[in-house]
Amino acid sequence: QKxxxxxxxxxxxxxxxxxxxxxxxxxxxxxxxxxxxxxxGKSPELIMFIYxxxxxxxxxFTAQLNKxxxxxxxxxxxxxxxxxxxxxxxxxxxxxxxPTFGRGTSLIVHP
Amino acid sequence: xxxVSQTPKYLVTQMGNDKSIKCEQNLGHxxxxxxxxxxxxxxxxxFSYNNKxxxxxxxxxxxxxxxxxxxxxxxLHINSLELGDSAVYFCASSLYRDYRTDTQYFGPGTxxxxx
Numbered sequence: 001q002k003x004x005x006x007x008x009x010x011x012x013x014x015x016x017x018x019x020x021x022x023x024x025x026x027x028x029x030x031x032x033x034x035x036x037x038x039x040x041g042k043s044p045e046l047i048m049f050i051y052x053x054x055x056x057x058x059x060x061f062t063a064q065l066n067k068x069x070x071x072x073x074x075x076x077x078x079x080x081x082x083x084x085x086x087x088x089x090x091x092x093x094x095x096x097x098x099p100t101f102g103r104g105t106s107l108i109v110h111p
Numbered sequence: 112x113x114x115v116s117q118t119p120k121y122l123v124t125q126m127g128n129d130k131s132i133k134c135e136q137n138l139g140h141x142x143x144x145x146x147x148x149x150x151x152x153x154x155x156x157x158f159s160y161n162n163k164x165x166x167x168x169x170x171x172x173x174x175x176x177x178x179x180x181x182x183x184x185x186x187l188h189i190n191s192l193e194l195g196d197s198a199v200y201f202c203a204s205s206l207y208r209d210y211r212t213d214t215q216y217f218g219p220g221t222x223x224x225x226x
Binding site for chain 1: 118151152153154155156159167169177201210211212213214215216217218219220
């Protein structure tokens with residue numbers, strides 16, 4: 001069974017700090033990795049995706065991918081209380097695939 | 112200017128009833144999905160259609176029947192509702208061109224409560 005592991009948290013960080021969210025996956029066929037944010041009572045929305053090893057930056061968000069280690073992370077710099085949400089990791093393989101999401105990490109940014 | 116819409120937003124019903132949830136997307140996407148998110152927030156795929164063709168049918172009781180009259184609509188009908196069906200059901204859509212960037216856009220969700 002293809003698994004996606006995330007620490008459920010909650011991860012609590014002070015405002016202005018760097019929040020680091022981690023995800024490991026078992027399917028070596030995974031090629032692309034999506035990070036979705038879900039506010040309480042709302043639907044998931046895309047933060048960013050990454051499909052090349054290394055770092056990808058988008059504003060305060062940086063995704064890091066290491067396919068050899070089957071590990072992807074999301075860093076949020078200068079964390080704001082508005083970043084408080086659950087962050088879902090979703091690996092994606094090519095061809096036909098079954099969408100799989102991690103259970104998500106709950107992030108709390110306190111003032 | 113809603114991208115993916117679902118109706119109803121809330122659904123409260125008795126065990127044994129039959130109910131439907133509707134989903135529509137105006138993004139011109141080819142693929143639509145139904146997900147179930149349980150009380151532990153685990154988001155699990157149920158079905159997916161690509162251009163009205165069923166392409167994903169996960170281990171879901173056959174009381175659940177999806178229907179896609181056209182590629183902009185995907186409905187979910189549930190027969191003989193059970194307590195364990197209580198959850199939030201999300202519809203989503205994607206363009207399905209490049210798997211590396213295939214972003215899913217989610218509807219607002221339908222919170223189903225079975226009494």
